[in-house]
Amino acid sequence: MNYDITLTVNGRRYKLGVDPLRTLVEVLREDLGFTGVKVGCGKGECGACTILLNGKPVNSCLILAVEADGSSILTIEGLSKDGTLHPLQEAFVKYGAVQCGYCTAGMILSAKALLDENPNPSELDIREAISGNLCRCTGYAKIVKAILEAARKGA
């Protein structure tokens, strides 16, 4: 049996009927088409499916869609406004903090959550904030640089 839920994703309201066993990441990707939310492990270990749920970074594979009823969600697709990149996105491009790109969305959203709370983070603050987002390509240096730059620019 499906349950009716309401989600606000990237500022737009959606009314959905969902199977109570389905995870939030499944619904975001399969039903709503937000494939920028990635699946790397399905168990809350890699951080690729990170979204902001009411402003907090969460692994969307660990949350049932029905649990998110009434909440406000930001995915990577909602970060740039009117074609203007968010300073984090801009910095990630500028520093080449992107290789395969599979961790990028989660990485940027974890960084955004940090900067929303702490606009002047230290390098260690940044490393801690993204320590739940695994990246196998970059060695993290360019990612940390990009986040520091975005913070400097007042992201």
Add this chain to the structure above:
Amino acid sequence: MGIKKSIPPIDALEKVTGRAKYCFDMKLQGMLYGKVKRSPHPHARITGIDTSKAESHAGVWCVVTAKDYPQAYYGLGLSDQPLFAQDVVRYVGEPVAAVAAESERAAEEALHLIEVGYEELPAYLNPEEAISPGAQPIHPNYSRYKREYVTSDLDLGLPNVCNVYQVKKGDVERGFLEADLVVESRFTTAMIAQCPLEPHVAIADVDLEGNITIWTNTQTPYRVKHQLCQMLRIPRHKVRIIVPPHVGGGFGNRVNMKAEGIAAALALKAKRPVKVAFTREEVFTSTTVRHPYIVYIKDGVRKDGRIIARYIKVILDGGAYADVGYLVTSAGSWGATAAYDIPSFHLLAIRAYTNHAVGGAYRGFGASQLQFAVESQMDIVAEKLGIDPVELRLRNLLDRGEENVEGKRLLTTGAKTCLLRAAELIGWGKPFEKVKGGLRRGRGIALGARQFVRTASSAVVRVLDDETIEVWSSATDLGQGARTIIAQIAAEEFKAPLSSVKVRTVDTDVTPFETGQAGSSTTFKVGQAVRLACLDAKKQLFDIAAKRLDACVEDLDMENGKIFVKYEPERSIRVSELFTYIPVMRAGPFSEYGEIIGRATFTPKGEDYTAKEAVSYSAQAVEVEVDVSTGSVRILKLVNVVDPGTPINPLLVEAQAEGGMCMGIGAALLEELKLDKQGRIVNPDFTDYKIPTALDVPTLGDVIVEVIETPYEQGPYGAKGIGEVVTMPTAAAIANAIFDAVGVRLTHIPMTPQRIYEALAKEGGAHRVLKEYEDGLGGEV
């Protein structure tokens, strides 16, 4: 435009906005979901498979087993691996059956309804035992398997030998007799995993004529095509492989067929498109792992530090099947043959079959494990002779023009510069604070040296009337930046802005042959193919332009879409003006020659598939801090000096170097697939299998990458391959630094706190180290 420029990856914008579509994100109309039933035993005879309950489960379209695909074997060089286990399972995680259903959940439920009877067989979980005389063969039909390209003539007369490779020069036994000192060591490396972040996925669709189209995130599209055709006994034109422009990492894990065969088998039977996406657990247990190595090294050295004889015996734990291990056995040896000039040398590498997960390609292709051993051994020798480790390496370094142990004259330079610069950047030989309470600091250095694969590559370049340059290549972009490098090279040749170059999606129905992204080969061979195809297209443009400008082709040049006479630049014509429409039908556009399509196939000189005379280098120096009371290691500083020949894109070389070191740290300190007594991997997840996080690498100022430039004549603009060598010396550099810090030699990776603590305990333990400090033996050096 052009080369030698630090440009962010051309697809970075798509990736930071979440617009980039990966194979994992794809769906086809009417698509089914495939799931795989896998063996729970390391070695067992299948006594029966009952699929009836699964077949009648709601939502299930079909179940496939070996019965549907008898004799469907594949492999590279040696076709020993069945698509589905035929009578016998040889490792935990081997496919036994697969289900296609309308939802992933229905497919998963059906898996539990498949009943498989097993009769357990004795399993070999130790490669040295597996190849001991008298051991039972894991592959009784070994001699009947199909072989191609690569075979070894060497028959050791031992059981369970999958492949053997040997390099021999001079007389090592005489060398040992003539040596002042003989140093013998044994090194081992754990089973580790590549861990690309996007799991393996394939979507297969079959039409009425049996043509199979597969969307996959492979890193070797043409090889997958070849393997599928061979396995299913169908002609080449029947299989089409499409790889989306974005692939979530590779690191060797996507070399060879993985999910594609299972997806095709299900789609052929279901007559519907089928998507097979592996779970993370399946990626760990059932794709491939990095071969665990056992390495014996015996060196004969003179007092002056010259190594005059070296014997190396390598046992590779190949697991149940060959996969690409046939090549790893030989290519892995480069970890010992590339760097040093040793008069008498003998390497014997034996790849053993065991009942472990399958050993495959992993960034470095087997050379990393060997380089850990060799570069640790260099320090052991240096210590015994009382010679500085950097100095010892310099005294044995192979120079340009000198013959390596395989009889090839080295054409590249760079090793010495990398080594000396890395030493300088870490402050080698300068005093530093070695002791701080229970913390001990040390420095280590190691040289990475690796030949790169040079197989053939083709490219097609099409010039459009809007002056767009389309490049058709089958090079996959795994995040390493293949498409960016291709675009830069095309922009360079046409002297056009990067934005005018479009790199088309890999599709074997359209894009030409390419061996695949393996062996640090892409920039070298694909780069050359693209460059030559650009020249071909340019020649066609110049031929037409010469007539229109009444000039000689030789006198023409072009820039930003304008072709002009070199000595009279105002005599010019735009590329777009070379195209015309047929007036009445508004058909076209056509040039006088029809389409402008340049093409080229690059085949490197020589018959070897390796550029044994060309070597890329990465010297790494590291400073570590060991907590003697816990055995834990912190990396304080990491230096990587890299020689990519000519860097086409220094930013991307730097990115490779940073990422490679991080992967090296993982292999050195953290990563290990733990096996229980049944050969089962007990930690197939990121909670229990630790890859480095942002907290496991040194802070920004303490990661230093420097790129040196030493052009290599045969490479495009002088470029060499760089993707693997950057990760190869990290483990040895760290082991050498730990030795410098606490005087204990670790010979197994990963060097976990427990292993370090135990090694300390054996050598008198933390007490000795602390006592040394109290006695004032520690302190500044």
